[in-house]
Amino acid sequence: MVIFATRLFYLQIIKHNDYVAQAAAEQIKPLTIPAKRGLIYAMDGTSPVPLVINQTVYTMFADPSTVNEESKVLSTIRQVAGGNLRPNLEDLLSRRESRYQILGTQLTRQQAELIKKQNLTGIGFQEESQRVYPEGSLASQTLGFVNTEGKGQYGIEQSLNDRMTGHDGLLKSVTDVSGVPLTIGNQNINKPAQNGDNIALTIDRNIQAYTEKALAAGLQHSHAPNGSVVVMDPQSGKVLAMANLPTYDPSQYNKVTDASAFDNPIVSTPYEPGSDIKTFTMATGLDKGVVTPDSTYNNTDSIKIGDRTITNATKGQTGNITFQHALNYSLNTGFVTVEERLGDGTDINDQSRNTMYDYFHNHFGFAQNTGIEVAGEAPGIIIPPTSADGNAVRYSNMAFGQGLDITMIQVASGFSALVNGGTYYQPTVVGGTVDDSGNLNPAPLKAPRRGVITAATSATIHDMIHTARQAFYAKQDKAGYDIGGKTGTSQTLVNGQYVDNQTVATYLGYGGDVTSAKYVIMVQVSGPGLNLQGNLDALPIFTNVSNWLIDYLKLQPKG
Amino acid sequence: MSYQTTTQFYSHRRQASWNRNQNTVAFVSSVKLGPVAHTALVALMITVLGLVYLTQATRATSYDYEAQKIDSQIADLSTKKSDLEVENARLTALETVQNSNVAKAMTAPAATDYAH
Missing domain, CATH: 3.40.710.10 (DD-peptidase/beta-lactamase superfamily)
Incomplete structure (x- = not known):
């Protein structure tokens, strides 16, 4: 009885903090809430119209070692997302020793959902945000672009990068086995993301x-x-x-061969x-x-x-x-x-x-x-x-x-x-800036030199x-x-x-x-x-x- | 005409205290519980409290799953909204508008009147 009590005392009192820390490390997961990059608007008379907006696109990848219906996978993804696929799909899927092969990029949400419905084993999707330019190359050297690291380059994208990036939020919470955040526990943190400013040019x-x-x-x-x-x-x-x-x-900045064009x-x-x-x-x-x-x-x-x-x-x-x-x-x-x-x-x-x-x-x-x-x-x-x-x-x-x-x-x-x-x-x-309802908030006027x-x-x-x-x-x-x-x-x-x-x-x-x-x-x-x-x-x-x-x-x- | 005044005096404090609490009832149960029954009752109470705690905790967790579902729906709708905004922007882009049948059917005005 004494040994039992001593062991309990050791585990529950002396090692208390260690085990709490271990449990927290397993149960509490920090999840980053990504901030949305601000949009860029031009004016159409007195109304702002979007020049640069964000679109969620998907990268489709395969784990070739677990793909078991290769012909079905190929026919489905070719039918749904033919233009977004890599040319050598058979070769990519045959690399059985690999666990990750990108099959297609920039798939739309509809394309991703259609493929997901087929429940293809070994096929997954990675969500990402990309800049879209509805007006094409209009004012491109004033706009600049966002590189693969999410950083603004040239133009407004570079000069106002900090304002447009915003600040990521943080959700730190106990999660269940499938990663669903739960409210139990007293160490939860929920800091909402602060989206970047929408800039009106x-x-x-x-x-x-x-x-x-x-x-x-x-x-x-x-x-x-x-x-x-x-x-x-x-x-x-x-x-x-x-x-x-x-x-x-x-939208094709990576194909530009002469950087002076930027x-x-x-x-x-x-x-x-x-x-x-x-x-x-x-x-x-x-x-x-x-x-x-x-x-x-x-x-x-x-x-x-x-x-x-x-x-x-x-x-x-x-x-x-x-x-x-x-x-x-x-x-x-x-x-x-x-x-x-x-x-x-x-x-x-x-x-x-x-x-x-x-x-x-x-x-x-x-x-x-x-x-x-x-x-x-x-x-x-x-x-x-x-x-x-x-x-x-x-x-x-x-x-x-x-x-x-x-x-x-x-x-x-x-x-x-x-x-x-x-x-x-x-x-x-x-x-100025444009709020989420599309209203223009004019920028304060800079003091003129008279x-x-x-x-x-x-x-x-x-x-x-x-x-x-x-x-x-x-x-x-x-x-x-x-x-x-x-x-x-x-x-x-x-x-x-x-x-x-x-x-x-x-x-x-x-x-x-x-x-x-x-x-x-x-x-x-x-x-x-x-x-x-x-x-x-x-x-x-x-x-x-x-x-x-x-x-x-x-x-x-x-x- | 003369009046007679009546004044009550209590002889000591104990008598006054008794009068204030004269409705107090002292209840003495006729059922006597032994130590085993006491222990069983305490255990039962602890069990009930435990069940109450578990019910509340489970309910909170089920709310979490509900909230998660709603969050997922919000995220899904937000993505759909973004897609529609992209589509709207493309449909109202200058190039699209200029190439539309409506724009092609337009004619230049022959003259402009100005209000002076």
């Missing part, structure tokens, strides 16, 4: 789709392989469309934008009060800066001409002159370079990340006047858009400030840009609207030298009604070894999108 799917088509048509016309178009609302900084070619299908060049590829930058140089001169549209200078089609001579691409507009005239004909000499007048009027000195740097970098936001929510944004570069390379020649080139590397999103955002009254809105592609140029300067440059477009291309626009724009044709560097036979075509413009500018469009077309012109290769794409937008936005004409 500012991208309008109709504008995006039309812009992509217009870009494709434009590139086909120019026989150019690369092009980008960004459409923005200048009154808010919201990006309405970002189209790039070549592009890719995010980048969004509008935010990640700085370049020398060319003559469209003259609008910024002019705005700087206007804002500092050193020039007006009607001020004149003596154009000789060339101007000497240091040991370099800068010439005009368009010759013959010589004599005393106005700066409006210089803008209409995109004369380099005019804007080098503006740059000189920012200093002592005869030379590009420290004062003029400092002023231009201040406006370009600090006022217009060039050569710094805009903070747009698309992964891979590159700041580009503007050589500061304090650098040895920031000399007069450099700054004379910058006056007409060469010698600086900046992105399209920087230029379009700065341009919005030029035409909207002088307010810089940080560009954004995130319009007065980057004065309202008077903005009004003047707005009119100058309008006049510059109307001088040659008025007939291309719908009558009764306020459309303005500026071409850009920039040389590119090949082996450290600027060349004329490989140029990048750009067009930068706005459109609106009598009240204000309603959209800003920037177009870029390029290709190795191609001599492309802003007015021939980029402008038609702008015009196409602009005329369509007037109808889509239901803008009313004058009169």
Whole structure:
């Protein structure tokens, strides 16, 4: 009796904690409740529509050692899920030494249920979630994709990965032999999963789709392989469309051979934008009060800066001409002159370079990340006047858009400030979140920077840009609207030298009604070894999108 | 006219206490239980309590299975809902709409009137 009592005492008192721990290890199972990744919506007017959604799919596997009706298995799965199966099914099922062979992937729920009903021994299913893109490759370089580890790559998927991932929940509970959680016990934990945010983009799917088509048509016309178009609302900084070619299908991202297709060049590829930058140089001169549209200078089609001579691409507009005239004909000499007048009027000195740097970098936001929510944004570069390379020649080139590397999103955002009254809105592609009922909760507005140029300067440059477009291309626009724009044709560097036979075509413009500018469009077309012109290769794409937008936005004409 | 006042005085505390509890009944059972009967009764009570506990525990577990069934149904319906959302998104995608018979039958307006 004493031995018995002693043994009981040992087991129940002394070893109590050990056995409780062993029992808990066997009976209590932690189950992860996976959080759902947030969806991505675009706008269709004022309603959110899904661009990226989740779908449950199934991987079908076999344990060949237990499959006993091979012919029935083969006929059933081929009948139900023919397109999702591996090609060598007989070979996979004959590997009797293996316990796990994948027979098919991405089966739908209906397919999986039909096969399950047949009670095929040795056949199992593994559930997983995959991203589905109902609009195909629409805005793919803005969206990015989710890799096999469930991590967002490129675009919104990468930049907002944390917000969209959510947090897995935990269910820790005593389970029965088949794993069913039971409420008995006092160590149960039930922490619900917190799903990721559903993100609503500012991208309008109709504008995006039309812009992509217009870009494709434009590139086909120019026989150019690369092009980008960004459409923005200048009154808010919201990006309405970002189209790039070549592009890719995010549902087939693993088949892409050139990873550069994943980048969004509008935010990640700085370049020398060319003559469209003259609008910024002019705005700087206007804002500092050193020039007006009607001020004149003596154009000789060339101007000497240091040991370099800068010439005009368009010759013959010589004599005393106005700066409006210089803008209409995109004369380099005019804007080098503006740059000189920012200093002592005869030379590009420290004062003029400092002023231009201040406006370009600090006022217009060039050569710094805009903070747009698309992964891979590159700041580009503007050589500061304090650098040895920031000399007069450099700054004379910058006056007409060469010698600086900046992105399209920087230029379009700065341009919005030029035409909207002088307010810089940080560009954004995130319009808010969408709740489970499909309602849009708008994102708080980012604080704008007011007065980057004065309202008077903005009004003047707005009119100058309008006049510059109307001088040659008025007939291309719908009558009764306020459309303005500026071409850009920039040389590119090949082996450290600027060349004329490989140029990048750009067009930068706005459109609106009598009240204000309603959209800003920037177009870029390029290709190795191609001599492309802003007015021939980029402008038609702008015009196409602009005329369509007037109808889509239901803008009313004058009169 | 004169009134006579009557006042009761108790001679001591014991008499007062007795009066307050005068309805108290002292019951003395005529059945006498021995130690074996006591033990059997206690065992019976423990058994009944055990059965009550087991009934409750079993009932709780059966609720767990019910809850599990409902959870499975919810998960199944949620998957079906997701599938329908995917199908809905595909059917309302721009490409699908543009290629629909309705869209093909549409004509461009000849003129637009603006309300000024």
